[in-house]
Amino acid sequence: MKKKTSIIVCSTALLLSCLFIFTSVDKKICDLFMMTNKNIKENEKVVLINIDDSSIEKLGSFPWTRDIYAETVLVLRELGAKNIVLDLNFVDESPYKSLIDYDDFLKNAIKVCQNVSVPTVMVNDRILENYDVNYIKQNFEIKNIEAVNDTVTPEYDSIWPCIDVFSKAAANNGFVNAEADADGSLRRTHLISKCDGKYYGQLMFNILLKELNVSKVKVSNDKIILTIPATEEKEEYDYIIKRDSEGSVILNYVNKDFFDYNNVTAWNVYRIKLLENDIVQNILQMEDEGFFDYTASFHSPYDACEEFIKAKDALFAKTDGATDEIELAFDEYQDAKNNFYETINEYLASAAQELLIELADKDQETIDYINDYFDVINSQYKELVDSRSAVEKKVSGAVCIMGTCASSTTDYSMTLYQKRYPNVGVHYILANMILNGESIIYDLPWHVSLIFALLLSAALAFVFEKVNGVGKKILFGVLFIVAGILIPFVVFKIFNVYTGVVIPFVSIALTFIFLIAIFIIAVSKEKIFLQSAFGRYLSPKVIDSYIKNPDSLKLGGQKLWMTAMFTDIRGFSTISEQLDNPERLVALLNKYLTKMSDIILENGGTIDKYEGDAIIAFFGAPIYYEDHAVRACRAAVQMKKAEAELNEEILASGECPCEIFTRIGINTGDIVVGNMGTNNKMNYTMMGNAVNLASRLEGVNKQYDTRGILISEATQKEIGTNFALRALDKVRVVGVKTPLRIFELIDETEFTSDEQWALIEKWHKALSQYEKREYEKAKKLFDSICRADKKDETAKLYSARCTKLIKNPPPAKWDGVFNLQSK
Structure with a gap:
């Protein structure tokens, strides 16, 4: 009967705990576990280019005209950015196209940089027009991929890329689908998706495949294996990325505010182009006003300025050329720009300003005019050099991720550390996780925690039956409930695997509650029986001891x-x-x-x-x-x-x-x-x-x-x-x-009473004389006791015995001991 009851209790508790499969409680507990981990290491070569509130305040309302993105991208490429990821919405043509073809400008900038990635969206049940989807499918599916029994990768009916001019100009396309959980938290993302049976990579994942020079990608339900070729420092090895039951990857967020990540504001990057333009305009104006005619003996920056402008025009003219032609044009453009900078620096460091002041022949108005020009250019040049140096230090050789984080935008989710988290940070986290070779945290399917719950609940029922006393039963119940949390936590800390806590916890807790309730009911019945059956024979404490220990x-x-x-x-x-x-x-x-x-x-x-x-x-x-x-x-x-x-x-x-x-x-x-x-x-x-x-x-x-x-x-x-x-x-x-x-x-x-004590004392004196065979003395004392207490029949017995012994003394060998042969 006990075995049958235990089976029913465990089964009921397990079934009720299964209701939590459809909730987000386990995900929140996984968040708590993750918060106990050390922060993942941030890679210095992963940088966010933040379109923040200060950038929008300085550059105007958002979204910006696309020439701003173009110039920003170009500056990043000039300063040595290895890859540039634009997490921006370019699914429609520029609304300002009738004035200036900003789309063409941005397309040219993307193409000449040759390292820019733009987003696509994987969509279902959508008819797409005016998009060359076949171009995306042919050029941006993941190469060298091997799928083995892969049933969890999401499959879509169609692809929605950004407008063709950008998609075709970009070095890489990648999807940016990222759905938050029901509670608004963005905890995980897919690295790969399928369309028409072919695999496509997430925007940042595609960049990372190139960064790591991955030679082969192997996909199965529970993991993605990246084969990293051998280098001088390392032999070929496999980097394993664990996947959850739906094929996604858990994001291991850094425990700090988003704005404390390794970042540069978009304004700080774009300002470099603005400062360059200001200096170019000032140089051209100085040429028009004849500054350089009077300082011909010095190397004029005007010539270098013209070469710089021509080199940029030549660069953009090569956007339809071959890759090596564009690269050559870009190198020439960089050379022209460097020469421009050097020439300005030499000119400003020369005696040209003193010569012009001397030629002014003490005309104070002219002297002030000359000084103002040189002061402005000196200030602009110093600011330009400092800005370039600061930004270059951050972005050189880095993966630069450009996206919005301004408070006025809507691209936000929630994480375990922040209630309002810019989604562009997902790319940053992915890059840091994979480039640093972090152990990827993953969770096991819900049926694993169901099995774990069944084992612990059954073990609790077994132990519950073996131990006696409600105190011990409660103690073991609490221990098992704690074990239901502690064991998954230890497994998580050691193996980076989340096994699910809610189902075991609820199952064990319900099993304990049901068993303790059944036990209390049984004890109550037994107590009533014992108290009824033995209440007249045993004290309440004795009955309680039987109840506690049947x-x-x-x-x-x-x-x-x-x-x-x-x-x-x-x-x-x-x-x-x-x-x-x-x-x-x-x-x-x-x-x-x-x-x-x-x-x-x-x-x-x-x-x-x-x-x-x-x-x-x-x-x-x-x-x-x-x-x-x-x-x-x-x-x-x-x-x-x-x-x-x-x-x-x-x-x-x-x-x-x-x-x-x-x-x-x-x-x-x-x-x-x-x-x-x-x-x-x-x-x-x-x-x-x-x-x-x-x-x-x-x-x-x-x-x-x-x-x-x-x-x-x-x-x-x-x-x-x-x-x-x-x-x-x-x-x-x-x-x-x-x-x-x-x-x-x-x-x-x-x-x-005192009278009783006096009689007791007299009694013991009489008994002492009696045992010494002083029967006459003893009799007098016994008689005295009888007179004092006429109901003392024992004293009368001893007095009568003394009378007999006086007449017939006992044998000399008698020891005074009476043998009790019967009751």
């Missing part, structure tokens, strides 16, 4: 040092005869047993059994108390006091024709206690010689006419000074050769 209700015993108690009603058969009505007899007995049993239970005792009017009980098991003997004696004293109250009640009501008198025997010793019987019927009971002695002492009360309570010497040693006692004879019981002293229990010390 396994203790098994056959078996153990030897403990504890205290046994036997009680019996004097002359109960006579009472039974006088109460000829059985119902009255049962009612009286039940009232008596209830009152006495409650006292035993209140003092921590366990009722072994009832034998008619007799009660057999013990103290110190199953819950062990160090003061078990004290508890037993206190219970006995309270029982005798309760007896007196009960007698008043039953005599007054006529429930009993005479007083009830209880005899109690108490002994402490080694007692075997435990569940005895069979598995189907057992009794928690005690046995042993110490038990027999307690039973004997109950009967010995009759022989000594005590007030009702006799305890053994062993018990007397255990209780210390907590009770008022008076010693009686040394006796020898059947089966025990060594004689032992028995004691009559009078009362608890704190409730014993």
Whole structure:
């Protein structure tokens, strides 16, 4: 039954946890795991060219006219940018085409740079017009690609490129599809897509294939393998990019603000072209005003300026030429520009300004005019050189990614570190991840976490059944729930694999909740049963111990040092005869047993059994108390006091024709206690010689006419000074050769009066004389006690015994020990 229940519980919990497959909770937990990782290293050769708020503020409303992009691209190429990625929307022709053909200008700039990549979009169910899609398909599919059982790469019906003039001019095209998750977070992207069965690369991925000089791409459902050819430093190797179940790659974002990435603003790049243009215009104006006619002895910058302008025109005239022709024209353009810079620097450093001032012949207006020109050009040239140097330091040899990040634009998503993240940063992150050879984080399919959840839930159910006690069950439940989080976290930290936390966590938590609920219900039923069945026999604490540890209700015993108690009603058969009505007899007995049993239970005792009017009980098991003997004696004293109250009640009501008198025997010793019987019927009971002695002492009360309570010497040693006692004879019981002293229990010390203490002291003096065979002296003291307490039948017994011994002294060898042969 337990096994069946566990299977049902685990199955139900697992099914309910499957509801979380369709949520983004696991993705958010993966975000938290990723935040514990060290930042990926940022590659200095990956640079963002940010179209930010400051750039838009200085260059005008966005989108800009395309000559700005053209000049920016050209400057980046001039300063040594290895690859330029334009993450910009060029799907429509320029709205300003009627004024200036800006599209043609940008096309020429893209073509002469020969390293510019432009975006495409993979689309479904779209009819495209005015786009040479076949050109894209023929020229930009990934070469040397091998697909093996690839079913997860998304496939599209068509391709939507930027306008043809840019697509055909660009060195590379690539798709920029990037869909955020339902919660708005952009966590992953596809590196490859398919159209008509052919593979096309993501915009940045295509650049990285060239950067790494990849010779072969192998694609399967779970990974993309890039074969990197051998170099002087390294042998050929494979770089593995793990994919998720949908074929995408998790983006490992850098833990910093986007604007703290390695970047240059678009304004800082474009300003270089503006400064160049300003200097060119000033040089041309100085030529018109004859500055260089008066300084002919110096190398005139005008000639270099004209060469620079002609070289740029020649460069753009070569855009329809072969690649090597364009490259040659670009080199000539660079040479002309460098010469232009050098000539200006030489001219400004020469004495040309002093010569012109000297020729002005102290005409202050002319002198100021000359100084103003030179000051402006000096300032512009210094700013130009500084700007070029700063930008060149960043972009030389780098992959430059140009895109929008201005607050007025809409190309934003959310990441684990930023609520408003410019999407152009995805290209930056991809480049840093792959160029630096970072281990790619990936997640396993949901069915893996389902299997993990099943194993842990089943293990929890197994352990839950084996351990006892609600505390231990809760502890193991919490441990398993923690394990459901901790194990995936450790796997993530070691292997960069996210195995899914939500399904295991929910499954284990629900399994624990269901099992603990079933357990509590079962315990409640068992508790009700035990309390009902044993409430009259065991104390509430003992019952609770059974409830907490039901396994203790098994056959078996153990030897403990504890205290046994036997009680019996004097002359109960006579009472039974006088109460000829059985119902009255049962009612009286039940009232008596209830009152006495409650006292035993209140003092921590366990009722072994009832034998008619007799009660057999013990103290110190199953819950062990160090003061078990004290508890037993206190219970006995309270029982005798309760007896007196009960007698008043039953005599007054006529429930009993005479007083009830209880005899109690108490002994402490080694007692075997435990569940005895069979598995189907057992009794928690005690046995042993110490038990027999307690039973004997109950009967010995009759022989000594005590007030009702006799305890053994062993018990007397255990209780210390907590009770008022008076010693009686040394006796020898059947089966025990060594004689032992028995004691009559009078009362608890704190409730014993001074008169009682005086009589007890006189008693012990009389007993001492009696045992010394000074019977006449002893008799006088016993008689004195009898006179003081006319109900002391034990003192009368000892007085009568002294009378006999005076007449017939015992043999000289008699040791004073009485043999107890019967009860």
